[in-house]
Amino acid sequence: MTFLKINNLSVNYEMRRETVYAAKKVNINVEKGEILGLVGESGSGKSTVGNAIINLIDEPGKVSGGSIILDGTDIYENPENIIKLRGKKIGLIFQDPQTSLNPILTIGEQLIETIQTHLKLNTEEAKNKAINLLKEVGIKDAETRFNNYPHQFSGGMRQRVVISLALCCEPELLIADEPTTALDVSIQSQILDLIKRLTKERNLAVILITHDMGVISETTNRVAVMKNGYLVEIGPTKEILTKPKEIYTKALISSVPPTNKKINRFKIIEKENKNEGETNIKILNRWSKKEIIEQDLVKVKNLSKTFDDNFFTESSKNSVMAVDDVSFAIKEGESFGLVGESGSGKSTIAKMIVNLYSPTAGDIDFDNVCITKIKSNKEMMKFRKQIQMIFQDPYSSLNGRLKVKDIVSEPIKLHNPSISSNDLDNYIYDLLESVELTQQSAERYPHEFSGGQRQRISIARALATQPRLLVCDEPTSALDVSIQAQILNLLKDLQEQLNLTILFISHDLPVVRQMCDRIAVLKNGKLCEISETEKLFEKPSHNYTKELLNLMPKIESIYN
Amino acid sequence: MDNKNLTILNRIKDSDIYFSFIKSPTAIISTLILIIIFFCSFFVELVTPYNPFDPSSLSLMDAFTPPSWTEEGLAKFILGTDGQGRDMLATILYGSRISLIVGFSAVLFALVLGVGLGLSAGYFGGKYEMFVMRFTDVQLTVPSILMALLVDGIARGIISRELHDEMAIYVLIFAIGISEWPQFARVSRAATLVEKNKDYVSASTIIGVSNIIIMFKHILPNIMRPVLVIGTIGLALAIIAEATLSFLGVGVPPTTPSLGTLIRLGNDFLFSGEWWITFFPAIFLVILAFSINLLGDWMRDTLNPKLN
Numbered sequence: 001m002t003f004l005k006i007n008n009l010s011v012n013y014e015m016r017r018e019t020v021y022a023a024k025k026v027n028i029n030v031e032k033g034e035i036l037g038l039v040g041e042s043g044s045g046k047s048t049v050g051n052a053i054i055n056l057i058d059e060p061g062k063v064s065g066g067s068i069i070l071d072g073t074d075i076y077e078n079p080e081n082i083i084k085l086r087g088k089k090i091g092l093i094f095q096d097p098q099t100s101l102n103p104i105l106t107i108g109e110q111l112i113e114t115i116q117t118h119l120k121l122n123t124e125e126a127k128n129k130a131i132n133l134l135k136e137v138g139i140k141d142a143e144t145r146f147n148n149y150p151h152q153f154s155g156g157m158r159q160r161v162v163i164s165l166a167l168c169c170e171p172e173l174l175i176a177d178e179p180t181t182a183l184d185v186s187i188q189s190q191i192l193d194l195i196k197r198l199t200k201e202r203n204l205a206v207i208l209i210t211h212d213m214g215v216i217s218e219t220t221n222r223v224a225v226m227k228n229g230y231l232v233e234i235g236p237t238k239e240i241l242t243k244p245k246e247i248y249t250k251a252l253i254s255s256v257p258p259t260n261k262k263i264n265r266f267k268i269i270e271k272e273n274k275n276e277g278e279t280n281i282k283i284l285n286r287w288s289k290k291e292i293i294e295q296d297l298v299k300v301k302n303l304s305k306t307f308d309d310n311f312f313t314e315s316s317k318n319s320v321m322a323v324d325d326v327s328f329a330i331k332e333g334e335s336f337g338l339v340g341e342s343g344s345g346k347s348t349i350a351k352m353i354v355n356l357y358s359p360t361a362g363d364i365d366f367d368n369v370c371i372t373k374i375k376s377n378k379e380m381m382k383f384r385k386q387i388q389m390i391f392q393d394p395y396s397s398l399n400g401r402l403k404v405k406d407i408v409s410e411p412i413k414l415h416n417p418s419i420s421s422n423d424l425d426n427y428i429y430d431l432l433e434s435v436e437l438t439q440q441s442a443e444r445y446p447h448e449f450s451g452g453q454r455q456r457i458s459i460a461r462a463l464a465t466q467p468r469l470l471v472c473d474e475p476t477s478a479l480d481v482s483i484q485a486q487i488l489n490l491l492k493d494l495q496e497q498l499n500l501t502i503l504f505i506s507h508d509l510p511v512v513r514q515m516c517d518r519i520a521v522l523k524n525g526k527l528c529e530i531s532e533t534e535k536l537f538e539k540p541s542h543n544y545t546k547e548l549l550n551l552m553p554k555i556e557s558i559y560n
Numbered sequence: 561m562d563n564k565n566l567t568i569l570n571r572i573k574d575s576d577i578y579f580s581f582i583k584s585p586t587a588i589i590s591t592l593i594l595i596i597i598f599f600c601s602f603f604v605e606l607v608t609p610y611n612p613f614d615p616s617s618l619s620l621m622d623a624f625t626p627p628s629w630t631e632e633g634l635a636k637f638i639l640g641t642d643g644q645g646r647d648m649l650a651t652i653l654y655g656s657r658i659s660l661i662v663g664f665s666a667v668l669f670a671l672v673l674g675v676g677l678g679l680s681a682g683y684f685g686g687k688y689e690m691f692v693m694r695f696t697d698v699q700l701t702v703p704s705i706l707m708a709l710l711v712d713g714i715a716r717g718i719i720s721r722e723l724h725d726e727m728a729i730y731v732l733i734f735a736i737g738i739s740e741w742p743q744f745a746r747v748s749r750a751a752t753l754v755e756k757n758k759d760y761v762s763a764s765t766i767i768g769v770s771n772i773i774i775m776f777k778h779i780l781p782n783i784m785r786p787v788l789v790i791g792t793i794g795l796a797l798a799i800i801a802e803a804t805l806s807f808l809g810v811g812v813p814p815t816t817p818s819l820g821t822l823i824r825l826g827n828d829f830l831f832s833g834e835w836w837i838t839f840f841p842a843i844f845l846v847i848l849a850f851s852i853n854l855l856g857d858w859m860r861d862t863l864n865p866k867l868n
Contacts, residue, residue: 016579354766384768397759401781411767
């Protein structure tokens with residue numbers, strides 16, 4: 001008998017203007033001892049299915065049809081069923097370990113509370129059980145750590161605690177909703193290994209909800225692909241990833257950056273803007289194109305930055321060394337990658353290059369002029385024009401109160417105050433069309449656009465000053481993988497046509513491999529190694545690089 | 561996204577704020593009351609034939625007429641008359657005009673001062689921010705009515721007696737405005753700190769936009785929501801503060817009475833049985849302040865992004 005059977009599940013959200021169908025007649029079966037991957041882009045309904053199983057759908061959503069049968073019990077037949085099942089039979093792991101633990105209780109208290117809610121154990125027995133659980137999920141010194149508060153654990157450790165909480169009452173089904181998305185790659189692989197081990201040892205049925213195809217291919221036995229609430233395809237992971245039947249699955253897989261080779265362009269099967277054919281970089285006519293000279297456009301020399309987190313004293317005792325003696329050079333016309341985990345100082349370096357922060361020590365040369373020592377505003381403007389930046393979060397990088405037209409025209413008017421209004425309009429249209437947006441977009445406000453389109457507006461704004469250096473700080477990490485592929489293609493085209501130099505910052509190694517000519521690896525503010533991309537991936541010299549490469553989830557692992 | 565050709569009217573109709581408005585009976589009723597009060601106060605000449613400030617139209621024979629529904633009431637004076645034979649309804653409407661003018665001007669003054677200081681303090685930070693914010697902290701420890709009394713007292717000392725009655729309304733606006741600005745400064749500084757760290761501000765800095773333009777073109781429109789909420793509730797507070805000051809006798813002179821002055825004048829007759837002279841201005845003040853507060857509450861719930 002099937003352990004979990006989802007039959008024709010439909011979930012509706014009654015919104016003000018329309019009804020949103022978050023899940024439409026989804027059929028999924030899960031057996032004990034297997035990990036089912038639930039994959040899809042944002043808004044595909046993958047989390048909705050997970051929440052429906054445990055009856056956690058928020059208002060105004062409701063299950064409008066179908067049934068969920070867990071081990072012979074229909075969850076929606078009787079509202080009391082789910083209360084019995086929650087925690088006891090079903091365990092849940094959330095995305096963000098920061099918010100899923102109560103910060104004012106020790107983890108011991110939280111574990112004991114959960115255990116005693118479901119099992120009839122006295123405090124001593126519950127404590128023993130909790131300590132055993134902590135050991136099982138790989139927390140060292142479980143006896144002492146038992147009395148610690150959540151903030152005393154690192155992100156990865158906290159996620160282990162969350163998993164031990166979910167396992168408290170011996171559940172048979174575990175739902176993990178993006179359990180590793182908030183974690184660095186080295187911790188991600190540990191958590192995934194833990195989930196795999198627990199599945200085997202405890203004979204669990206696991207539903208792993210994620211957007212990451214690499215995670216899917218390394219962890220799951222079967223995979224279900226979802227799109228707009230529909231189940232597109234379900235089957236053994238290897239079969240789906242190597243021989244997808246549906247067009248959508250093919251598109252999804254082709255937009256995942258491969259980890260083992262560099263490809264020229266991503267194959268785009270479904271486009272966000274259907275009306276566009278060939279990329280048409282109209283801005284080229286206006287661009288005062290500079291020939292690429294053999295020179296280092298940016299030279300970073302012994303750069304350091306400390307952040308003083310103490311407000312009243314300026315003692316260096318409390319300061320945090322964000323960037324520590326980093327030197328590298330970017331050649332004109334190349335794509336230079338800056339890679340590292342969170343806290344490695346890569347964004348801080350970017351902000352120093354665009355002159356948002358000033359360095360504590362060291363210099364940055366741009367075009368053989370030291371830009372960190374410029375005092376006068378007028379001098380600075382010359383360089384502001386030549387260095388532009390694209391940000392990670394497409395939602396906070398555009399001012400929601402301005403029309404797209406006004407956002408894009410701001411840099412144009414500032415650096416060319418005498419431009420006529422007619423010419424300005426044409427300039428804006430050219431910029432928008434260069435990033436594959438329509439002319440009509442100019443009259444709209446940012447909230448009318450999707451994340452990918454907003455990132456295009458951001459690129460248009462950055463191009464408006466005709467920069468030579470474009471600093472891209474994780475430009476695609478907030479986007480879905482198919483949108484990411486389109487944005488990366490766009491950046492490649494623009495670089496080729498406009499002779500741009502790009503500093504590309506990312507934590508995502510496969511993406512960096514596709515984009516960059518040379519790569520620098522950072523750890524805790526220090527530079528580990530700089531190397532040609534292919535060399536770095538084939539023969540890494542630094543131990544940390546080897547570790548990173550080893551740990552990154554590889555979609556290709558499915559072929560072996 | 562087919563709404564690109566919508567007019568401004570349609571944009572408003574399409575917005576979530578409008579939707580939340582028509583779903584909230586409290587907001588609709590309080591807005592209706594406020595519209596009626598505003599209209600009647602500012603176009604009082606169209607609403608009532610009486611002019612309480614024209615001595616030739618007054619007759620002492622009419623003095624102390626009770627409201628029209630009582631036994632001795634007259635149909636032409638709906639809410640009765642006061643000790644000089646002035647029609648209560650007309651006097652209240654003229655008075656509320658003064659109260660509203662003082663309230664709006666005081667809030668506007670406090671808003672410009674507070675937002676200007678709060679925005680610049682939040683944006684520039686450092687010693688300047690520390691100075692401004694400590695100053696607001698100090699002022700917040702003094703009750704605002706005392707602050708207003710102090711300003712009024714100083715003004716009386718400086719301005720000569722003849723000029724004082726003419727200047728009274730400006731002194732009042734200044735006094736109430738000065739006592740309310742710290743609220744605006746705090747709220748706008750807090751909002752600025754949030755907005756300042758968003759990427760669109762960084763983007764403008766990288767483009768080379770000057771600090772002043774970033775502050776006023778980019779940050780200011782984004783912090784207006786909380787400021788408007790504070791402003792609405794502040795309007796009710798300002799009107800009450802004006803009434804309090806006038807009741808204490810340091811507000812506008814009895815020749816151009818505001819609601820507070822009317823309540824004070826009527827207070828003298830309360831124990832001799834002419835209750836309507838103080839009761840109606842007081843009830844009117846309560847309705848006015850209550851409606852503004854209800855509207856302010858609705859605005860706070862609707863405009864607060866955290867609650868959505």
